[in-house]
Amino acid sequence: MNDLRDYIEKVKELGEYKLLEGADWNLEIGEINQWQVTNPASPLLVFDKIKGYPPGFRVVCNAFTSQRREALALRLPLESRGLELVRAWKDKVKAGIKPVPPVVVKTGPVMENVQMGDKVDLFTFPVPKFREGDGGRYIGTAHAVIMKDPDEGWINLGTYRVQVHDKNTVTVYMSPGRHGHMIRQKYWAQGKPCPCAVVIGGDPAIFAYGLFPLAWKQSEYDYAGWLRGKPLEVFEGPVTGLPLPADAEIVFEGEMMPPDVETRVEGPFAEFTGYYASQPRPEPAVKVKSVFYRNNPILICSPPTMPDKPHSLGMHTRKSAEAWNDLDKALPGIKGVYTIDEPLAGKMIVVSLKQMYAGHARQAAMMAASNPALAYLTKWFIVVDDDVDPSNIREVTWAMATRCEPFEDIDFVRNCWGSGLDARLPPEKVKARQFDHSIALVLAVKPFSWIKDFPKDIKLPPETLKKIKDKWGGQF
Ligand SMILES: Cc1cc2nc3c(=O)[nH]c(=O)nc-3n(C[C@H](O)[C@H](O)[C@H](O)COP(=O)(O)O)c2cc1C
Numbered sequence: 001m002n003d004l005r006d007y008i009e010k011v012k013e014l015g016e017y018k019l020l021e022g023a024d025w026n027l028e029i030g031e032i033n034q035w036q037v038t039n040p041a042s043p044l045l046v047f048d049k050i051k052g053y054p055p056g057f058r059v060v061c062n063a064f065t066s067q068r069r070e071a072l073a074l075r076l077p078l079e080s081r082g083l084e085l086v087r088a089w090k091d092k093v094k095a096g097i098k099p100v101p102p103v104v105v106k107t108g109p110v111m112e113n114v115q116m117g118d119k120v121d122l123f124t125f126p127v128p129k130f131r132e133g134d135g136g137r138y139i140g141t142a143h144a145v146i147m148k149d150p151d152e153g154w155i156n157l158g159t160y161r162v163q164v165h166d167k168n169t170v171t172v173y174m175s176p177g178r179h180g181h182m183i184r185q186k187y188w189a190q191g192k193p194c195p196c197a198v199v200i201g202g203d204p205a206i207f208a209y210g211l212f213p214l215a216w217k218q219s220e221y222d223y224a225g226w227l228r229g230k231p232l233e234v235f236e237g238p239v240t241g242l243p244l245p246a247d248a249e250i251v252f253e254g255e256m257m258p259p260d261v262e263t264r265v266e267g268p269f270a271e272f273t274g275y276y277a278s279q280p281r282p283e284p285a286v287k288v289k290s291v292f293y294r295n296n297p298i299l300i301c302s303p304p305t306m307p308d309k310p311h312s313l314g315m316h317t318r319k320s321a322e323a324w325n326d327l328d329k330a331l332p333g334i335k336g337v338y339t340i341d342e343p344l345a346g347k348m349i350v351v352s353l354k355q356m357y358a359g360h361a362r363q364a365a366m367m368a369a370s371n372p373a374l375a376y377l378t379k380w381f382i383v384v385d386d387d388v389d390p391s392n393i394r395e396v397t398w399a400m401a402t403r404c405e406p407f408e409d410i411d412f413v414r415n416c417w418g419s420g421l422d423a424r425l426p427p428e429k430v431k432a433r434q435f436d437h438s439i440a441l442v443l444a445v446k447p448f449s450w451i452k453d454f455p456k457d458i459k460l461p462p463e464t465l466k467k468i469k470d471k472w473g474g475q476f
């Protein structure tokens, strides 16, 4: 698999592909997507013959929403589900990541069409306005923003939403703490605009690492190269000198102005929390100077929805897996780490463990709560016993309802790492831009001091269940 087109071809072979013709970029694509997310078997959606656009100028949504498509993009066994999918990524990462840097090439398919200077027009593409309340059209929702650290020289890729304001002006929304947010300040401190580029399409590995938090100075390009098993091919952007993926669908580059030079009001935007929470505010304008795109370009999108399913490419599977590896290094008895995927993916974390000593469960809760992969805007950290499948929300809530004595078993920690997207952030914190919140550590485990006397549950042992199913299953 080299690029997005190969990926879509494979999805088609799996029978998880749907072509829809004649939709409107203005709301209809976004509304169809929101509706389809509530369908558990929702396929990858390809929109063609979009109103007002030439045939072939396509939009793709829902690209990675099924666990099978997620596994395909992440090069994991296609039949893994739930905690097994988490375990598959955990093992892959544990076996060792060897970063593979990109190689520079002279040309590639993305250079089939070029717009420079005055010719730049981002409305060449059927950029959707997804939802009624959105402040405009968003070209970047399943992409990566490419930047270079001016002092240290490494390349960062981050998925930060990109709104189009006019044919050659966009804004990029970055939360405080993001690498791009820190890199751009370095240019502005020297009184310079910040060079940046946006990549859409190419190998899904690019998006997979654009959205995944790595350590400072680690280039997402090199991790994407590891994931795909060969280096990405990049060419040097004529305007910025940044390395740009040669087999992307669309790439554009330009300069992000210092905020005292030029801004545009960004948002509102239907966000992954299920609300319009980040207030519209001025963001630095990016002046786009060059655009490259393939013939019949595919604008891949991943707008947030309710429930928050298609928003990412395996982000929660991978965060769970990597946090699980971290917990394993520190503590015995960890049986699984899972981020509840619906309705709000990644914001309720469950750790399953075999309790071995007094305090063990609380220790696991505290470690999960401070793990860098899990901490951002997460308010609930729940620990369950090893007989509870952390990827099964019914079993988790059963444990909360039956093993947790709230007054004794829930602790609170204040002022943890949050976000401007937090719907519950009180007005005074919004005003002060103090993006933090409290968290709850919930022990939904049998009390360790009398664990042996805890009432026995009535689940059927798996062997018994199998025996009964084998004998009687045909009757149903
Ligand atoms: C679809 C999608 C959209 C995202 N949009 C934003 C965004 O608009 N702003 C932001 O700060 N983070 C956003 N994120 C999260 C970042 O992509 C993520 O934290 C990433 O690790 C940032 O890269 P960095 O660590 O190099 O800064 C988004 C994630 C996904 C999956």
Ligand SMILES: [Mn+2]
Binding pocket: 156, 157, 158, 179, 213, 214, 215, 216, 218, 220
């Ligand atoms: Mn980074």
